[in-house]
Amino acid sequence: MAQERPDLFELLNLAVTVTDFRTGRLRRANAAACALLGRSEVELVGTHWQDVAAPEERALWNKEIHRPGQRNPPLRRLIRLRRPDHSTVHVLVTSATVPGPAGREILSQLQDVSDEITANDRLRLILDNTPVSMFLVDRSGFVLASEGLMDATLSRLAEHPDVSVFTLFEDLPDAVGLLQDALAGRPLHHVIEAFGRCFDLHLAPISGPDGEVSYLTCVATDVTEHQQALATLRTRSIEQTLVADLGQQALEGLDATTMWTRAAQMLAEHLGGAAVRIHELDDAGQRTRTLADVSPADVTSADGAQAGVGRSEGTWCTPQLPAATVTNGHNLVVATGRGDRPSAVVEVSRPPPGPAFSEQDAQFVRSVGAVLGAAAMRFRMEDEIRRQSLHDGLTGLPNRTALLDRLDRALRRARGDGTRIGVLFIDLDGFKTVNDTLGHQAGDNLLRLTAQRLEHAVRPADVVGRLSGDEFAVLCEDIDSPTAIEAIADRVLATLDTPCVLGERTVLLSASVGIALSEPETADGEDLLNAADIAMYAAKRRGPGRRLAFDEAMRTRLLAQITDNDELRRVLSDDELVMRYQPIHDIDRGLAGVEALPYWLHPHRGLVPPAQFLPDPAHAGLRVPIDRWAVGRACRAAARWEDERGDGAPPPLLNVTVSSRCLVEDRFISELDLLLSATGAEVRYRLCLQIAEREVADDEPALLAAFGELCRLGVDLCIGDYGSALTTAAAMNQVPFRYIRFSGIYVDGVDRSPVHHAAAGALLHFAHELGIRTMAGDVTTSSQLNTLRAMRCDLFLGPVIGPSTARLPRLPRLPRLTGREDAQGTHR
Known part of the structure; x- marks a missing residue:
């Protein structure tokens, strides 16, 4: 047996060593063991295992492998041995004590398990460092095996290995419920929250031979960061949707x-x-x-x-x-x-x-x-x-659109409340003069000042608006009577009549106010505003600084005027205009001249006097052709005037009313010069052009220049309807007026009213002090004529003087005038 043993020892492919039981030194090592340890048998024999073991396991080797004096059963132990090149080999040592030639020996089989250990370590490394945990659970809920990073779970399992997971994790009802469902035979996949983390849980039931679920495998992946990213993404998506919706709502x-x-x-x-x-x-x-x-x-x-x-x-x-x-x-x-x-x-x-x-x-x-x-x-x-869009940019007042909107709403309320709405339509008198003489900046300042004054003049609840240009309107709600709206209009007129300072100039301002009051059936604010507009123009025709309430007769007259204007466009071409002559007497009852008046020979209405058809001077397209026709017809008729006066008698006066627009018309002055020469004006007649005072008050440079040219041609100038506007002494000083014709308001009642008598006397004195001859128009009674003659008025015309005729009256022999009454007159 001793002779066969070495042969068998050497023939084994297994690594085998023999260690002396008493000394613990190696006595033999076969070739496989030498290859495993990286040393020759000569190098190994006589060494202790501690010399080839890893330092940290030398004590373990001595304790577990070398146990002198004991008879040990076979021992299996995994140890690490060190090679001369300092590499480590994992060895599974199976040792047993056997009898040997020199006593007991330790026979050890060495099995290299380095690859297995490395693979296991790597697996362990993966399991220990990935967010994956694995469990094997039996039907009773006991964990048979677990691996992974769920530290909170593993620590509970380690502390309570004999407690079922159903009891151990009863604080996680969702997780326990999933385990119970999986043990019922259903594979499950679910994301749960536990221990402040999120886990993707896969549960797979394992059935036994009887078909019943015996075990449950659980794989849990930590998806906390992923779930947080998804939650953040969902939150951002929701927030983006909310912001987009808010933006859409704002845009809509x-x-x-x-x-x-x-x-x-x-x-x-x-x-x-x-x-x-x-x-x-x-x-x-x-x-x-x-x-x-x-x-x-x-x-x-x-x-x-x-x-x-x-x-x-x-x-x-x-x-x-x-x-x-x-x-x-x-x-x-x-x-x-x-x-x-x-x-x-x-x-x-x-x-x-x-x-x-x-x-x-x-x-x-x-x-x-x-x-x-x-x-x-x-x-x-x-x-x-x-x-x-709803306010005037200059004054900040509501504009026409805004005012009409408020007016419509006020009318709806008034119909429901049974109240009335009043509207004032306000137009400034002489605003164009301010614009033309002081400049547009002064005009803008005047409009702003007017807006402020109007807001102070009306009631707190009344609404002041600017319509256009120098036109304003006031909306007044809860008007209980015409007297109430008239009182507001009077305050407006009084406020605007206060002098104002523009730059270094003091300006006297007035306004014309039209009043309209709603009726229960009034539904359209535009109609009510138009009614106030019509009333304002009616007031302006009566003179500046007046107010007038609307009545339907005004609308009828306006419609008739519009119709007349349409017909007037053809009167010149159809020869429907005829001239009539009103005699003018002097203070001695002699015929001093005539006033030439154009009449309209209407095919249906008969002979229409000028006061009923002549367009407003603002309608230059209609008025100027009529004015030019009247001057031409009158001058040509005067050229054939039958004159029985002796030589040296002054030529009679030919008075013709024209508009200021006619005087500044292109070619009017030059054509008038030719007309006067052709009709023998210096010998046969003396032309006097009469311009309404309200037009003279405009005082524009072109008109002043025209006045100068007319005087150069020997044409006299007369202010018509004097006393109805605000012609100042300064304006009178700039224009060489020869005549002043009183407004009818000074003639009417001059023989009965001390006020009228005093006013007329003051005007007469004013004119005579300036060397201007005075003319009283519309004298209707002998009492008026005698009173004015006693007050030394110079000229008279009207029904009491004589009717108008189609032919010029025969001129009697007239005495030559001297001094102040000389035909040439004495100017300033």
């Missing part, structure tokens, strides 16, 4: 108040338990009014219940911050609008114990603030456009 025309409220509610709901306030900012960045104020209690949750948190009165951030900022984690503020001039500030507060705001929350508030800022700028621009 929500009013600003609704937009602010919706934005505040959206922020409060999305940020959960937050209170939101939005304040308007002034130019200095200070809060003014509150645009929206939403507390958690104002926000309805998804199930329709109100949030349980009461209104927060916490500390709010200061608004002087350009972008959203976290303050102590529980307050956010963002300014909206332009960066250099924010228009509002959004303030969000969620005091403890609510969670602090995250950077994502701050970004959301910034996005909402950006939308609100853009929308606020849009609303501001729209408000400005709307304001400009």
Whole structure:
């Protein structure tokens, strides 16, 4: 047996060593063992196992493998041995004590398991360092095996190995429920939350031979970061949708108040338990009014219940911050609008114990603030456009559109309340003169001053508007009688009559006011305003500074005038105009001349006097051709005047009324020069052109130049209807007027009324002091004639003097006038 043993020892492919039991030294090592340990048998024999073992396991080797004096059963142990090249080999040592030639020996089989150990270590490394945990659970809920990183789970299992998972994890009902469902035979895949983390859980039941589930494999993957990323993505998607919806709502025309409220509610709901306030900012960045104020209690949750948190009165951030900022984690503020001039500030507060705001929350508030800022700028621009469209840019008063809108609404209220609406239509007298003489800047200042005066003159609830040019209107509600609206009109006239200073000039201003009062059936504000407009023009025709209430007869006359104007466009071509001559007597009852008057020989109405058909001078297209025709016809007739006066007698007066527009018409002066020469004006007659005082008051440069040219041609000038306008002494001083014709209001009652008598006397004295001859028109009674003659009026005409005729009257021999009464007159 001793002779066969070495052969067998050497022939074994297994690594085998023999160790002396008593000394613990190696006595033999076959070739396989030498290859495993990286040493020759010579190097190994006589060494201790501690010499080839890894240093940290030498004591273990000595204790477990070498046990002198004991008879040990076979022992299996995994140890690490060190090679001369310092590499380590994992060896599974199976040792047994056997008898040998020199006593007991330790026979050891060495099995290299380095690859297995390495693979196992790598697997362990993977399991220990990946978010995957694996468990094997039996039907009773006991964990038979577990691997992975679920430290909280593993620590519970390690501390309580004899407790079922159904009891051990009863604080995680969702997870226990899934385990029970899987043990019922259903494979499951679910994401759960546990220990503050998120896990993707795969449960697979394993059936036994009887077909019943015996075991359950669980693979849990830590997907916390993934779930957080998904949650963040979902939150951002929701926030982007909310911001987009808010932007869409702002673009679709929500009013600003609704937009602010919706934005505040959206922020409060999305940020959960937050209170939101939005304040308007002034130019200095200070809060003014509150645009929206939403507390958690104002926000309805998804199930329709109100949030349980009461209104927060916490500390709010200061608004002087350009972008959203976290303050102590529980307050956010963002300014909206332009960066250099924010228009509002959004303030969000969620005091403890609510969670602090995250950077994502701050970004959301910034996005909402950006939308609100853009929308606020849009609303501001729209408000400005709307304001400009409804307000006059010069005075800031409501314009015609806005005034008509208010008037229509007031009429609807009045019909419901049974009240009446009054409208004043106001037109300034002489405004064009201010514009032409002082400049448009002065005119603009006058319009602004007029607007201020009107607002002070009317009642606080009345609405003053500017219609166009120098036209204004006043809307007066709750008018109980015509007297009430007339009182307002009188205050307007008195206020505007106050002198005003424009630059260094004092200007006297007056206005004409038309009054219209609604009836129960009045429904259209435009009709009521037009009625006041018609009344204003009727008042202006009576003279400046007057008011007149509308009546339907005015509308009838206006419609007739419009019809007449249409017909007047053809009268010249159809020879429907004829001339009539009104005699003019002097103070000695002699015939001093005639007034030439154009009449309309209407095919249906007969002979129409000029007062009933002549267009307003403003309608130059109709009036000027008639004026030119009248001057031409009168001068050519006067050239054939039968004159029985002796030589040296002054030529008789030929008075023709014309408009100022005619005098400044192109070629009028040059054509008149030719006409006067052709008709022998210096010998046969003396032409006097009469211009209404209200037109002389316009005092425009072109008209003053025309006056000078007319005087150069030897044409006399007469102010007609004197005393009805505001011709000042300065204007009289600029124009060489030869005659003044009193307005009819001074003639009527001059023989009965001390006031009229005094007024007429003052005008006569004024004219005579200037060397101007006076003419009284419309003298209807002998008493008037005698009174005026006693007051030394120079010329007279009217029904009491004589009727108008189709032919010029025969001129009797007249005495030559001397001194002040000389035909040439004495001028200033």
